[in-house]
Amino acid sequence: MKFLRSLIVQSRHAALVGSLNGVSGLRFFAVSTEEYAKRNYANNVSEYNTVLGSLTAQRRNFLLRDVYHDMMLDGVKPTRDTFHSLVVGTMKGARMQDAFFFVDQMKTMGLLPDVTLYNFLISTCGKCKNSNKAIQILEEMKCMEVKPNVQTYICLLNACAAGGRIDRVYAIVRDMIAAGLGLNKFCYAGLIVAHKNKTPLADDFSAKVIEFVEKSKMWSSVETNSANAENVMMGVTDEELYNLPTAEYIHRRGGFLNLPFTAYHTAFHAAADLKNVELKCDVSSFCAANSIRQGLFGGHLNECATRALATTSCASVSEDLPKDNSVSDMLVDSFGRLHTYLRISVTERCNLRCQYCMPAEGVELTPSPQILTKTEILRLANLFVSSGVTKIRLTGGEPTVRKDIEDICLELSNLKGLRTLSMTTNGIALTRKLPRLKDCGLTSLNISVDTLVPAKFEFMTRRRGHEKVMNSINAAIDLGFNPVKVNCVVMRGFNDDEICDFVELTRDKPIDIRFIEFMPFDGNVWNVKKLVPYSEMLDTVMKQFPSLKRDQDHPTDTAKNFTIDGHEGRVSFITSMTEHFCAGCNRLRLLADGNFKVCLFGPSEVSLRDPLRCGAEDHELREIIGAAVKKKKASHAGMFDIAKTANRPMIHIGG
Template identity: 90%
Template structure:
């Protein structure tokens, strides 16, 4: 890191330290060598999905992990309990598509009962969500992110290689009706595909408590990443502010991945996730448990360590905490940058979890 970046990094980590609880509820297991406290765990429940999005999965599909090698419900709950007892207070369920897992309601119910967990979230493509959401809310789900990259049904089918646009819109409205506030809608912006719809997405925030989150296109194995597809945050901003002149920046938390904005007269908000052009590594508080039991400390880093194998070989909680803590301590200060990321071997997003 250069001098400026280093100073900025130290200030950011100092801000994070101020947010750490002052009691003994936080385990050293969750603090890396840069002082970042990790209180947010993303758990991928499955590699299966009912869509085939082009930026997530290669056209010819991917080889899925055999079912016996995936974590069972009991194994997920045991590992989650280790993290929550160590200080994790937010869990997000991902996939694949988490709603295709048959025991999703039971998993939500048991996770929501973990002492110390404040937030139980889910990221979903929304295809099956509308009919499952009432039960999921009863089981403790507190927030939801729904992926939608186009408001045009024909383009939706082109991108996802499946039909279902209407079902996703129904899920967004169902979430609003059930009182989820905000309902976060994730939109990956790709030049030449949906960058002409940015302002149409912003319009969704006018009358409804929707948080539109524009995400820069990111490179993963199999998605034919090309820097020319990337629409930088600054360009997206220029597009929005020309039409919505009252766009105003909010004060973000040091761990936020998004730059958040309000617009006068709009119920919802607009956010930008700038993973490629303005990374937020200094404030990163996220860890990932993959469906096959591998533990990943950085979305863009290839390093993984298995928690499934020691778990099935009889490791006790102390041994598992040591494995987790050692991996966290090896987390790098920041990812390599978008051009190096594109050349680094990493798994497809459907394996990693959204």
Template identity: 80%
Template structure:
């Protein structure tokens, strides 16, 4: 067998001591683009560790709860501390949602140009040791990545990380979720824009509505509380379903999150399709007059509400009509290794290229810190965003 083929197979069964517990593990193949430099906190060879012994998982270690101090690298020129990193694991997706992808599809980055597992872990560790305490996994669709369990396990083991969450379309989630939870996935957002199967197929250009509902119920069954359900509201498509979505919160620990329709390359955004926060709120209040505002954290992206007698909650994400830039604490690492400080800003800087050129941690911190310092006070208005060249949402990460 050729050496290049041999590298694709897991070899050398070994034992790897992590903390005070020994796990059976397998060496990860040294794929193209794997990290080849040095690092204080991980060896050159990364390990794909079996998720065993939940009671001994580092997530339960009290030492893990201690946060790392926020370094200057993560503080922008307006004093905002960026402690939340969104990591896109892949550009691939098993749906073709119209607000995410143009009808003709998009050109995907070739596999060698995407971050490997070891590269993701090195960069994530650098962010966490600098003060990031929350990581959200996105895509594309993160569950289509074959090593998603290993990604979750290793990220959840980073000292100082308090939250490991994921945004998913839920299509294949139900069967993977118990293992993902064992591997340290602490929070979950599931995207669902309609409760009508025919509408689902029209919007996503695929079948699978029932499977998404099953994933939501599975998430509840395995103990996620709340299960966040993301719903992009579009006039003439699903704005008539808002109160039906709110009904989901009556007896289940679901947080329905209504999201204003946002412009991205290729999604044919039109202001006429936008249902504003004030209009959405009026719609819900008319049917549920017991809606009451909850005190939000300063860095919260959503405006959160509780309804008397309901188990769950309702939220509104108002990026277009009432932005929340002043409290923004989010940064983005794209699947191709580009670093983005604002969802709607076109500026990106590559971390993959210096990483593969054996940049030191200090050199990477300098690149990251300079990008963070360039972050603007707020993003542009929705009409300017619609005219600004950016990337399709599937490239940026949900």
């Protein structure tokens, strides 16, 4: 009884403190100013938006409410974008109570939810299998005179499908048809999910699935509007927005799904969840009869088939699965990621001193005898390529300062099975070497330049040479490199005012400008206040170039790629800090000193040079490499944890 009384007293005290705070639902932190400052997340709305985006990307959704309370205690007023980030985070974490809390807070501040935010709310209800609440949101939209769009109805359809409410699903379908909206691939996928979740399962379930898959062939596109652009900015895939079972696959594997075949993916998932191998075989047969190559589904089909075969078997299934025996198991980690891209740092030396790469005083370089020789690089490269690596990128330091770089390129380009030989360079010494490098087999090029202002270039790199870099970009274009990728690390207060100037470079030239979020490494004095997040950069570009459109990225792309109407080149964003792409990572790193690294931000390394110089055979080296790859984590840590973790300077690792 004393315990219950203490709880009542505590709850009354909390209510009193809440009223004193003036904001309903806020927590009270009775700590000293010094203690509060230690756990303070950020200082202004821009920094808070960056933190929110990072937490959402890391799936640490349970911290969003704490960050919001921290904003209130700081006296920082949230913007509409802040509330969108908060609701997207709660949607991804299926935290419905938090989602409605944030919307209530938004309303108290005089900000009315728009259709995009309502769509996120409905999707959150779907993830929590609460179709009643989803219907209530639609009614609220009508009262608030917010016009639903196609996405609203699809979110609602899939929210009802998650709970197996077929009656409501068909009612929504009728409303969509009556409104002249028509059904699309996501609607048919939702119908499959609805029938799968209905209890008890209908006897004609398999026939229904085949019927919906067949009808989905005539799908129409979802309307293109500002909501789609908003979803892209918030990092929300269609599969995740519509609560399809394929969303988790995209999160874990990082691959895109062939959108025209969304219903097929959902059908395979249904078969796997119900362990219905017969249905899986029926869908496979339908694919074959309609000349749909199941290789289009990639590892996604393998995963579903594996789950479906857990307790039963079907003779025809194994014949349907795609096979690729050319790739060694050495390159596959414990999460099923296949690593076909090797980055080789050929030197630690560089002719610049970029602020984000090394400290002003420089770094201690590895003695020359401990750097891999050309012969050692070629032997290890051949080992990787013969095991399935198809792309090699040469990095540094600055690779062009190595005297035998042309010979290395020539030998590497002759390796059987290698499709792409790339180089990342600062461009200072590139112009005179580029013709020979191209003749030696170099097929693609990344040139790093962080400013278009010569004086600022000298400040950022602590060296002169801006004109030489720009000449190298033009020389690469003249030699036929298409596109020429230009890497630009964006730092607040340094070059964030030049973003649109860089985009202008893509208007008449085949340049792919790649904006990179500032990343923490030893010696570069990283600070979140210097970080310009992807969402902010994208918003800056979209305001000046409204025709910016998202490309269909490859599953292993590090960049989010965009095109602009009338521009020859394109714009890309590398979002390692706020929206990592670890799920689709296919990259491994061989450092100049022979150490092997499976993750850019991970401190773990293993030496390949030492066993190589001790006479290790190829199979022994493969065992060392395979063991390291198998230990690769699902994703790197968050940016704040990375900043606290001991890691080498970027010049040691290789850009």
